[in-house]
Amino acid sequence: MSVLLESSSTSAAMRRNFWAGVWRVMRRKPSRLVGAVLMAGFVFMGAFGPLFYPNPLPRDVDQLTRPPSWEHWLGTDDQGRDVVALVVTGSRYVLLAALVTAVITVVLGTGIGLFSGFKRGRWDTVLMRITDMKLTIPGLPLLLVLSTVWKFSSAVQMGLVLGLLSWGGVARAVRAQTLSLRERGFIEAARGLGLSTSHIVGRELLPSMAPYIAMNMLIAITGGVYSQVGLFFLGVLPYESNNWGQMLNTAVFRSGALTVPSALGFLLGPLLAILLLTLAIVLVVDAMDEIFNPRLREE
Amino acid sequence: MKRLAAVVALLGLATATAACSGGTTNNSGGSGGGGGLFTTIDVARPGLDASAPANPWNPKGNAFLGYNGMKLAWVKNHLTDPNQFYPGVAANWDIAADNSSITIHVQPNAKWSDGKPVTAEDVRLSIGLAYTTGSTAFAITPGAAGAAAEVQVVDDKTVKVTQDMTNPSAKFARGVLDNWVVPAHVWGSVLPADFWDKLKTSRGEGEAADKAREEILALGQKVLAFAPPKDVSAGPFTLERVNPGEALLVKNPNFYNAANVAPAQVKFLNYSGNEQIWNYLSAGKLDHSGFIAAPPDVMNRIKQAPGSHIITGFSPVAVGMAFNQSKKPYDNVHVRRGLAYLIDRAQVTKVASPDGGTPALTTSGIHQKPAQEWIGSELSSLEPYNHDVAKAEAEFTEAGLKKQDGKWTLADGSPWKVTMHAPAGFSDWISAQENIKSQLIDNGVDAEVVTVADYPVYLEEIAAGKYDVGFWLMALGPAPYDIYQRLYGTSNGWTNVAGKVSHNAPGKGGNWMGGAEEIDVEGVGKVNPGELTAELNAASAEEAKPIMAKLAKAANQDLPVIQLWDYVNTQFTNTSRFTGWPQNDSDLLRLPAGVWIQLGMIKAKQ
Numbered sequence: 001m002s003v004l005l006e007s008s009s010t011s012a013a014m015r016r017n018f019w020a021g022v023w024r025v026m027r028r029k030p031s032r033l034v035g036a037v038l039m040a041g042f043v044f045m046g047a048f049g050p051l052f053y054p055n056p057l058p059r060d061v062d063q064l065t066r067p068p069s070w071e072h073w074l075g076t077d078d079q080g081r082d083v084v085a086l087v088v089t090g091s092r093y094v095l096l097a098a099l100v101t102a103v104i105t106v107v108l109g110t111g112i113g114l115f116s117g118f119k120r121g122r123w124d125t126v127l128m129r130i131t132d133m134k135l136t137i138p139g140l141p142l143l144l145v146l147s148t149v150w151k152f153s154s155a156v157q158m159g160l161v162l163g164l165l166s167w168g169g170v171a172r173a174v175r176a177q178t179l180s181l182r183e184r185g186f187i188e189a190a191r192g193l194g195l196s197t198s199h200i201v202g203r204e205l206l207p208s209m210a211p212y213i214a215m216n217m218l219i220a221i222t223g224g225v226y227s228q229v230g231l232f233f234l235g236v237l238p239y240e241s242n243n244w245g246q247m248l249n250t251a252v253f254r255s256g257a258l259t260v261p262s263a264l265g266f267l268l269g270p271l272l273a274i275l276l277l278t279l280a281i282v283l284v285v286d287a288m289d290e291i292f293n294p295r296l297r298e299e
Numbered sequence: 300m301k302r303l304a305a306v307v308a309l310l311g312l313a314t315a316t317a318a319c320s321g322g323t324t325n326n327s328g329g330s331g332g333g334g335g336l337f338t339t340i341d342v343a344r345p346g347l348d349a350s351a352p353a354n355p356w357n358p359k360g361n362a363f364l365g366y367n368g369m370k371l372a373w374v375k376n377h378l379t380d381p382n383q384f385y386p387g388v389a390a391n392w393d394i395a396a397d398n399s400s401i402t403i404h405v406q407p408n409a410k411w412s413d414g415k416p417v418t419a420e421d422v423r424l425s426i427g428l429a430y431t432t433g434s435t436a437f438a439i440t441p442g443a444a445g446a447a448a449e450v451q452v453v454d455d456k457t458v459k460v461t462q463d464m465t466n467p468s469a470k471f472a473r474g475v476l477d478n479w480v481v482p483a484h485v486w487g488s489v490l491p492a493d494f495w496d497k498l499k500t501s502r503g504e505g506e507a508a509d510k511a512r513e514e515i516l517a518l519g520q521k522v523l524a525f526a527p528p529k530d531v532s533a534g535p536f537t538l539e540r541v542n543p544g545e546a547l548l549v550k551n552p553n554f555y556n557a558a559n560v561a562p563a564q565v566k567f568l569n570y571s572g573n574e575q576i577w578n579y580l581s582a583g584k585l586d587h588s589g590f591i592a593a594p595p596d597v598m599n600r601i602k603q604a605p606g607s608h609i610i611t612g613f614s615p616v617a618v619g620m621a622f623n624q625s626k627k628p629y630d631n632v633h634v635r636r637g638l639a640y641l642i643d644r645a646q647v648t649k650v651a652s653p654d655g656g657t658p659a660l661t662t663s664g665i666h667q668k669p670a671q672e673w674i675g676s677e678l679s680s681l682e683p684y685n686h687d688v689a690k691a692e693a694e695f696t697e698a699g700l701k702k703q704d705g706k707w708t709l710a711d712g713s714p715w716k717v718t719m720h721a722p723a724g725f726s727d728w729i730s731a732q733e734n735i736k737s738q739l740i741d742n743g744v745d746a747e748v749v750t751v752a753d754y755p756v757y758l759e760e761i762a763a764g765k766y767d768v769g770f771w772l773m774a775l776g777p778a779p780y781d782i783y784q785r786l787y788g789t790s791n792g793w794t795n796v797a798g799k800v801s802h803n804a805p806g807k808g809g810n811w812m813g814g815a816e817e818i819d820v821e822g823v824g825k826v827n828p829g830e831l832t833a834e835l836n837a838a839s840a841e842e843a844k845p846i847m848a849k850l851a852k853a854a855n856q857d858l859p860v861i862q863l864w865d866y867v868n869t870q871f872t873n874t875s876r877f878t879g880w881p882q883n884d885s886d887l888l889r890l891p892a893g894v895w896i897q898l899g900m901i902k903a904k905q
Contacts, residue, residue, distance in 0.1 A: 056737040061646055065594055078594065079650060079733055148752055235723050239750040241733055252574065254726045256597040259577045263596070 025290045035283020042277055046095035049088040057081045057089065057242075065255045068265040074272075075265025077247070078255045083269040090242030091273065093155045094225060100159025101166060101224030106217045108163070109170025110209075116171070117178025118201060128175065135168040143227065147236040162227050170216050177209050211292030218281045218288075225274060244270035335903070337562035337877065339892060340570055340579065342589040347569040349541045352526030355479040356432055361541050362479075365893020366548055366565055367532040371403060371422065372476035376615050376889040378669040379840055381778035382472045385890070385898060388417060388480040388533055394472045399464055401472045405456040410553035411482050412530070412537040419452045421533075424483040426450050426460070426475075427490050430498060431519040436460070436474025439501050439512050442796050444468040444836050447475065448502075467837050470778050482531045489525050490518065535560045535897040544569050559899025561877065573726075580604060580871050587892040588871040590614075590655060592727050598654050606875030612888035613668045614868035615776035617659060618728070619860030620719070620735070625805040625813035626767050628698060628709055635858040636684070637694035638717070641742055642735055643686040648864040651731035656864035664786050664854040665847070666774040666865045673779070673847040681855040688742055706743045717746040720766040722757035728770045731863065762790070764811040771860055779843040780835040783850050786828070786859050792816065793829025800833040812859050820853045828853050877901050 026033045059080040066076045074083035116127040142165065152158045181187060182205070190200045225244075231237050232245025235253075240246050247270040251257040257267035341363060348359040355362035362368035372384035372392065382394065390406040409417035426447075429437040436447050445468025449461040462471045491497075494515075501511035530538035535557065536548035546567040550560055568584075570576055573591045580588060581597075583604040593601065601607055620642070622629040629635060644658040660667050661683045663674065670678050692702075699710035709715050717739055721728040732748040739746040751757045761769050773785040787793055792803045792810035805813030819825050831846050831853075838846060854860075868888045872880045879902045880895070881887040887895055895901050 056740045059737055061649055061734075064650065065596060078730060079737065151749075235750075236752070239721075239723070239729055239733075239748050241748075253572060254592075254730065255594050256574060256577055258574055259581060260594075260596040260600055263594070 022287075022291055025287050028290075029286075032283050032287035035280045035287065038276055038280035039284050042091070042095060042280060045088055045091045047092075050092055053085050053089050057085050065263050065266060067262045072265070074269040075262070077241075077266050078250060079241070083247075083266050086242040086247060087244065087269045087273050090240070090244055090247065090270075093158075093240065093242075094228065094244050095221075097155040097158040097162070097228050098221045098224030100156055101162040101227070102217045102220035104160060104163025105166040105170055105220040105223075106213055108167035109216070110174050110206075110213050112167070113171040113174025113176075114178050114201060114205065114209075117175035118182055118197075118205065120179075124175075127171075131168050131171045134165075135172075137165070139165045139227070140230070143231055144234070144236055147231060151238050152231075153238065158228055159224065162224050166220060166223060170213075170220070173216070174209065174213070177212065178205060181205055181208055211288060215285050215288055218285050222278050222281050225277060229270070229274060244273055335563040337565045337586050337896070337901075338568065338584060339565065339587045340568050340576055340585060340589075342576070342591050345571050347541060347543060347546055347567065349543050351541075352524075353530035353532075353538045354523070354525055354527065355481065356428070356522050357524070361530075361538055361546055363536075363538075363546070363548065363565075363567060363891075363893060365534070365891040365895075365897060366536045367530055367534045367538050367551075368893075369480050369532065369534040370476070371478055371480055373890050373894050374473055374477050375886040376777050377886060378613065378615075378777055379672050379779075381470050381781075383886075384473075384476055385887075385894060387476075387894075388422070389476060392472070392476065397464075398462065398467060398469065398471055400459055400461040401475050402453065402457060402459045403476070405458075406555045407456060408555040409533055410555070411484075412532045412551040412553055413482075414553055415482070415484060417480070417533050418455050418483070419458045421483045422458045422480060423450055423452050424486060424490065425478060425480045426458075427494055427498070428481065428486065428522050429478050431490075431515055431522050433516070433519070434474070434478060436462075436471060437478070439498070439515055441502075441504075441508075442466055442799075444795065445471045445474050447471075468780075469835075469837060469839065470780070473778070480533060482533070485527045485531050486525065489522055494518075535893070536565050539564075554897070556897060556899055560896055561879075561901050561903045562896065565893075565896075577601065580607070583607065583873055583875060585871065586873050586877050589891075590869040590871075592652065592655055595653055601871065604873070606873040608872045608874045608880060610870045610872060610880060610883055610885075610888060612868040612870075612881075612884045612886075613666070614866040614889070615666055615669070615774065616772055617666050617774040617862055617865040618656075618731075619659075619662070619771050619773045619862045621769055621771035621773075621812060621860040622858075623764060623767050623769075623811055623813060624815075624859070625764060625811075628700065628715060629767060630813070631698040632857060633694040633698035634700065635861070637691040637698065637700075638739075638744075639684040639858055639861045640687045640691035640694060641744065642738055642861065642863075644863055645686075646738065647731045647734050650734040652727045652864055652866075654867070654869055655727065656866050658864050659862035662855050662858055662860065662862040663851040664774060664862070665782055665851060666776060668865070669776055670851070673844060674851050675844075675848075677848045677851060681851065684861070691742070702743060706745065715745065717744055718749055718767050719746065720749050720751060720757065720761070720769040722754045723750040723752060725754070725770075732770070762809050762811050764806050764813075766811075770863075773860060773862065774865065778835075779838070779840075779847055780832060783828070783832040783835060783847075783854075786812075786854055787814075787832040787850070788829070791829065791859060793832065795833045795836070800830050802827075802829060814857065814859050818853050818857050820849065820856055823849050823852055826850075826853055874904070876904055878904050 061080050063076045063080045065078050068075045072082045077083055077086060112127055116124045187200060187204060190204050229245035232243045233248045235249050251263050251267040255263035255266055257263035351357060351359040351361050353362050354360040355368045370387045371389040372387045375383040377383040388405060388409060389403045391404050393402040405417055405419060405422060411417060426437055430439060436445055438446050444466045446463045447460050448463035451459045453459050460475050497511045497514055501508050501515055532551055535551055535554045537551050539547045539549045548565040550563050554560060576588055576591050577593055577597045579585045580601040581604050583606055622635055624630045648656050648658040661681045663670050663681055665673055695707055701708050701712060707715055719732040721732050729750060736746040736748055751760060775781045775785055789809045791812040791814045794801055794808060802816045803810045817825050817827050826849055828850055831850055834846055835843050870888055879900045
């Protein structure tokens, strides 16, 4: 009983120390705090943002493609709708698809990398050759071909395809980490104690790589956003007027954002959203690096 | 935060710089300066292909209509008469009173750019080449309407073409004169020596005729691929060189009207998107460009360019929202009428095509400009379908639709969503559908816009009956048959082979509209609109008018499509270097600027 009490108080203390460490890291560079706030803002925008606007969005046909004003901070689109409202209502598809992309990338990449690196031998050879083959397939041309036969009507479908095309790099990196860790003493000790493979992988290897995997997941989100926005910008996917990529396409090719300044706000809306999302992820990854890297923490 | 602010500021600066990049004006107008160089763009052909031959039949060919590509004559697209032309290689022509033949007189002074005279033999060979590509009057399909039966060289400068009167067409002369002319001494080897015998055989019946037709059509591929070693043109210009950025044409001193051709050179600039043309026009760089869609602010910027001069006129085409009546609830006329009342066409046009279209007055099937001439006072008696939500709701109720919680559902309570399709890249159509979608949702009708890869795929899928609702080009004048065959032709079930009209069931033979074969038209009685349309093929203008009136009433009452806007022909010109442009509403606006130049209208500014 006393052992149990001691153990639970130790883990509670560790949690307190962890959050104190997080706060210390955040305070050291306030930009990281900004990153975290932005990230929370995007999560809120994707989850609840569309609920603040009616469907369809209000439009004013006397205000087609207007520049920023007090009434419309980023101006209006070619249908007379507020650009900020479009960015917010369009965020759910973009962010959900990016999240699905990241989850699939990380789950598949980590699973294959861990299995391959831990098992080694024939499994490693086969899985890594498959990974190499996957890495040789150029993603964008394949997506362009796929878009002619698949309509990508939902964010989950889009994320699924992007995720299936993105796991190769993560698998290779996780395998390399696994190969390195499996030779360390604590893994040797776990083996010596006769612990099961699932215990060694799940409780010993995976937690050691968790920060690295989490950072990869965040970076995969940006990759997912760029890919889908790029596809919508190229106009190869079905029309969704509030998708950020479609907004960029419409602003440039229909509203003349590169010819007349009145459409500048329409162009800047989705660009700013992408820029801020990237910035948020970069800053959070920077913070995570220090939180989980003991060497950086000591400095 | 500082870094964030810097990044945002840099991004803003970069975008603002890009947005202003089209702001400089160019008064010199390129290397032509004093008016010798005419700079233009072929809006129908994005992307010049430097390796394509100077072959008018090749889709990417570097034969520019009216410049180095010549036709026998230039179709005016008159409001009501399809057989009016400006002279081309043909100086004049005699059409037989019964429309059974046309005798073409070649320009007496016409010469090819290599100095050889243009002869009747050149015309005959060009007609032979037209047969291989299936041109209208030179179709080899058995029983095709308005097909030529015989081509006869009368003398060195005269050719007579006779119509097969078993299935005549009022457009026969147009079908003959609207054809390319190329030099026999360059193209002669493309057709085999026994070509004309084969053609004769193909007009018969049986296995030999089928084989001959196959062989002639197979020659079409050879014609499309043929690359003349050098451009030999009877037009005012010849092709000098093409690179991916531009095509340069130089004046043909042997052209029959060369003395009145002002530019010494013509440069076609390459483009891949409308925004490039906007920038060219804003900079005053182009002497002429055909219509391209432009948002109002861009249009204002173009108008402010030095010398900018925009000419508008009639364009014989309209766009409508077409229904697949095989699909519920569009089989019910009250649903179609309800939608017609619900959609504010003025708003749609304002958003989608403010400078390129005018809201349709009503659905008559005819562009509003020639409608008055064709159906006169009947036009005002048609239901205008002005925007009226109450009338729309009454029509939906009559159709049995139900309104639950502010949303219209089908009669059985299942959801109803108007799914509109448009090809990607057709920005005005997509913009219009987006606006219609908002208008419908505002009034409780769920709607969505779906784009498809491109126009050929769109046409293929719409013909296969895959869409509920799609946009459809209509009122394709000036020939009355052409106008109504868009509503009551193959796409709605009627086929016209050898003058015999038959009706295919919905979903078969390209019938995707699925309309009723007979319509009980108020004040007219029961009509078969497909048969009435077929009658227009051989009818004179006066005979066509009462038929057109009946069809307009049928279209207005039955609404196979909701006519949204009638296109306006908008041409961009610049008066800095050249003058003599056509006036607003001129029929020349429906012809390429090369024709204006070869007719001697365009003059260098002194």
